[in-house]
Structure formats: structure tokens, C-alpha cells
Amino acid sequence: MKLFLYIFRNVRRHKLRSLLTVMAIGICLMLTTFLYGFLAAREVWSRESEKYNRIVVMHRQGFSGMVPLHMLDKVRQQEGVIAASPFAWFGGNYGDRTQFFAQFGTDPEQLFEVWNEFKIPPDQLEAFKKNRQGCVVDRELARRLGVQIGDRIPLEGTFYDVNLDLELVGIYDPPELTASLYFHLKYRDEEMRKQGATRGVDNCGMIFCRTASADIIPDLCRKIDEQFASSPNPTKTQTEKAFSQMFVNMAGNVQSFILFIAVFVTISLTLVAANGMAMSMRERTTEIAVLKAIGFPNGQVLALMLGEAVLIAAIGGLLGVAAGRGLYALAHAAVPTIIPTGAMPWSVMAWGMAVAGGIGLASGIVPAVLAARLSVVDGLRRIV
Amino acid sequence: MDHSHKGPIVAVRDVYKEFYRDQITVPVLMGTNLLVQPGDYLALMGPSGSGKTTLLNLIAGLDRPTRGEVHVAGEDLGKLSESALARWRAENIGFVFQLYNLIPVLTAYENVELPLLLTSLSRRQRAEHVRTALEIVGLADRMDHYPRQLSGGQEQRVAIARAIVNDPLLLVADEPTGDLDAKSAREILDLLGRLNAEFHKTIVMVTHDPHTAERAKTLVHLEKGVLVDGVLPGSAPRLQVDGAVMSPAAPPVLAEAPS
Secondary structure, eight states, rough: TTTTTHHHHTTTTTTHHHOOOOOHHHHHHHHHHHHHHHHHHHHHHEEEEGGGGGEEETTTTGGSEEEEEEHHHHTTTTTTTEEEEEEEEEEOOTTTTOOOOOOEEEHHHHHHHHTTTTTHHHHHHHHHHHHHTEEEHHHHHHHHHHHOTOOEEEEEEESSOOEEEEEEEEEBSSSSOOOOEEEEEEHHHHHHHTTEEEEEEEEEEEEEEEESSSSSHHHHHHHHHHHHHTTOOEEEEEEEHHHHHHHHHHTHHHHHHHHHHHHHHHHHHHHHHHHHHHHHHTTTHHHHHHHHTTOOOOOHHHHHHHHHHHHHHHHHHHHHHHHHHHHHHHHHHHHTTTSSSOOOHHHHHHHHHHHHHHHHHHHHHHHHHHHHHHHHHHHHOOOO | OOOOOOOOOOOEEEEEEHHHHHHHHEEEEEEEEEEEEEEEEEEEEEOSSHHHHHHHHHHSSSSSOSSEEEEEEEEEGGGSSSHHHHHHHHHEEEEEEEOOOOOTTTTTHHHHHHGGGOOOHHHHHHHHHHHHHHHHTTOOGGGOOOGGSSSSSHHHHHHHHHHHHHOOOEEEEEEETTTOOHHHHHHHHHHHHHHHHHOOOOOEEOOOOOOHHHTTSSEEEEEETTTEEEESSSOOEEEEEOGGSSOOSOOOOOOOOOO
């Protein structure tokens, strides 16, 4: 600590050079922190879903297949299924089409039984169950859309050939932002029949079930799939965690790509920072020799040079991680459906600072070793 | 620091030093012998390339001889490891360089404090030492100034304060007035003289300037790596050159000064 003053003053010695190095590290870490925050949030969703003992029944073909609604009753009859609700993605346009959010047709009788962590006032739930054109949204989405109970929410069909005229009857509070709207699936089918559309009627994309316990899930999944194995619509039943992991896996290549780019950007940045440190050391050869002459041991000279490199990288890292967190919060505010939470996991920020420390050590190690091994006599340039 | 050393404080015995450049061996010191007594103020003179700075570096423990022995305060420097030698320098040697070599990002106070950071002294004790050293060199009122805010003479005085702050056994000065104007050079030589006379500091100084060398008690000439001549401008003999083992090219000239 006694030598921190010297390290700090050396960082400030060439202000422009240090500033540029700090900025380079900061910008690099801002972007990588933001990207890793985004990927980590998906992992968090996957881990969170583990808590709720839910399973998802979908067509064996995955998202491209449909699950007929008549299968819903058979799923509900399985031992250990407490509640089951269909989920049919609608994907309609709302208003001036600048607001994107998920819309699902479902069964109001079962929705809040399956997702029992969602909180909704009983009177609003009753209103939802009774009103065929009723819909519910989470509180954050209601705020963002600027809608209140009683407002009309018209949806223009894009995937389905039908438009829906919904009325907001309830606002629920989920533990994490869902940015979703739920409506009666039966209302969609009625409207489709009225308008002569047939594609997708009496079908849903998946069935979500809440089960009695985690222990029965493997058997239950197997039994459901066996039940429909020889039907025209064979199923693939999995835990909610496995289902959410599908989305993470879909981004798998992107994740690897981001990692690949981040690693190479970090390496090139380390080399740039190392060049700066090497220049700094060369300029101070005599000074380092003087330090050694007055008794500074090699280890301490090494620590001084490394300390300088790590301090520069740590300042850059701190600014970069803070900026990345800020960017993440801004992105959450702008596109909450893509970034559902504004709180970046601490592990991502800790990882960012660790990378900054690594850049500091890697960029400083060669100049520091050279400085530590410098011959005092050569450094003083007075050989004879 | 215990300065009650008996016998010569520096004993250079039959020292050879060679440098290797592009596979060519360049001999710099060739069988040099030198004894320096405690409290002496010795000037090493000689033309460029004569080996005076090389000899100073060996005495200060900055370099190792190719052959021969260098003992300082009874310590055989050749037997010390790199880290032990660094520790030894921190405790026993004070350096004064031609170009002052202050750390530009540190104030005068912080520059002087630098050698004390290697000790276990408390912050308060370090402050006392630094203030005392700066008062001795007459710069107590400039302790918050950075080197760029000081004149050359003042910078060299700060460098001297840095050299004496840990109360070393031996002060080594390499051309301490080589970069100064005449007035500043006189002030620095006065200061070195005072350190020797009042504080009994043993000083070994390299210079090529006869006027500077005149201030020393003892004068030694080096030419082509050997001691060739010695005069004693002062009154008392402090230097002994072991003529028996000197190079034939360098006859023994100094034994006892006339009283």
C-alpha cells in the first residue's frame, strides 16, 4: 500500500495515453458485459423455471407442430397433474405496431392455477373468466402500453387470419416481467370460425401443466408421451426448465459466436494495452534502474509495473462494467420482451471485472518482467 | 545504522571487470586494488572510458566483478544474492547521480521518502527522517515541489537528501556536478563537504573535473582500468593502494601523504 501513490502517479503520468487505454478497455467490457448479461438472463430464466414443478406438452415436431385441444382433457386426467392450460401464440399487431409483446390464447379457468406465482385480484380473475373478450396483462406491460382496466385492446392478426377485439379486465403481478397478454383461446376460435378461417382452430402450440411434485415428473412425461405415441399428434413432454433451455440452445450458436468475438477482441486489446505498458517502461528505464539501485528488489519492481497495468485495466473495467449495466437497463426499458429484467446478475459484473484484471495482468506481465530483470548498470546507461 | 566500522570501509582486491559486446571482450578494470577508510572523501578521476564509473558501480554493489573481491564494511559483495545485494544497498549505500534521477511524478518529499518505503519505519518516523534530510540540504521549504518546479541545483540537493535519508554507511556520487552551472556546483560540493566533515559520511565521488576533485580529501586517477596516480589534496592520508598487486603498467604511487 505504501507504494500505491507511486503506482497511481505513474498512471497519471501520461494522461492521454492512460485515458485512451482506459477507454479501449472500458468500451470492450461495456459491450461484452452487456452481451453476457443478456445471455446470463436467459440462463436465469431457465434456472428459475426449475422451482415450479411445471411440464410442457408440445408436438414432437416442436414449434412447427400443433397440439389439438381435445388432448387437453386427457392430459388433465393424468395422475399428478394439478392444472393444465393451453397456450396458443397469437403474434398480433397492436396500435401503431411499435409495441411488441407476446399474446397467448389460454384457458382463464386454469391459467392462474398453472402459473400460481402470478398474483391477480380475485374480482379481476372472475371478470376474466366471465368475459369471453376479456384479457389480462402484467403490470409493467400495462404501464408501458398505457392501458387501464376497461380499455379496449384491438389485435390485428398476422399469423392467424383473424382480428381480436379485447377488453382489459385484469392486471397481474408476476415475480419476473412476462410482458405478456392472455386472452380466451375459445374467443379466438369463435372469431376464426366467424371469419371463415380454419388454420389453427381448436389447436394450441403447447399445454403447460403444474404437477403435484418434482418426483413424479419423469414418469408423468413418459406416460403422456406414451399415451399419444400412436396418435396423429405424437407429443414431446418435458420440464419447463428443459423447455426454456430450448430457447437458450437456439441462441447457442450466437452465444459461441459472441464468446469467440469477445475472446479475440480481448486478446487484441490486451496486446494494445501491453504495447502501452512496454512504451511506458522503455521511457522509464533509467527511473527503474534508480529504483533498483536504491534497493528495490526485483519482486517489488515487478509488482510496481504490474500494479500500474492492473490499475489502468481496473479503472477501464469498472467504467466498462458500469456502462454495460447502464446499457442493459436502457435496453430493458426499450425492449423488455427481449430483455425481461433490468437487473444484471452480479456474476456477470464480477466476471467483467475479472476479465479487466486479466487484461491488466496479461498486458503488464512482459514489461514488468523486463523491468524486474533490467540490469541497473545498463539502465543507468553509464557502463564505463 | 552502526557506523563504528573498524578497518577500511571499502576494500577492492585485484578486481578485473570485462564487458562483452558483440562477442568481443572489452576489459575495463585490470587488477585494481583500493582501500577506503571510514570518513574519507575520495575522488576517482580519469578520462572517459577509464573505468571510474565501473569501479564505483562495483563498490556500490550495482555490478559484480569478473574476477577479484569487493568488500564493503566487511561484507563480501560477491557472495550476496541479487535480492540480498538489493537489501544491502538499501541499508548501506546512498546514491547521487549526475542527472539527479528524481522521480518526476513524486514531490521532493516523496522522492526523499522513497528509500524509506523499503524499511519498517512508521509513517510518522519516515516523515521525521525526510524532514531532517531536507533541512540538511536546505530545502525544507520546497518539500511539496515536483522536480520540474526546482532548479538543477535544487534537484541535486533533493537527490542528496534521498541519498542520506536512510543514514547510509557510504555515499557514492557519480559526476554530481556534471550537469550543473558553476554556482550550483559549488553549493553541491559545499554540501558534500559538510556531510563528510560534520556528519562523517564516507564519500566516493567520480569526477573528471579537477576543481571538483580538489574538494575531496583523497584523489585517485584511473587510466585504462588501472590506478595510475594518487594525490592527497587534504591533510590526512585516507587511501591506500596496494602496489604489490597492481598492474605493472600502473606503478604504486600513493602510500603516505606528507603531514
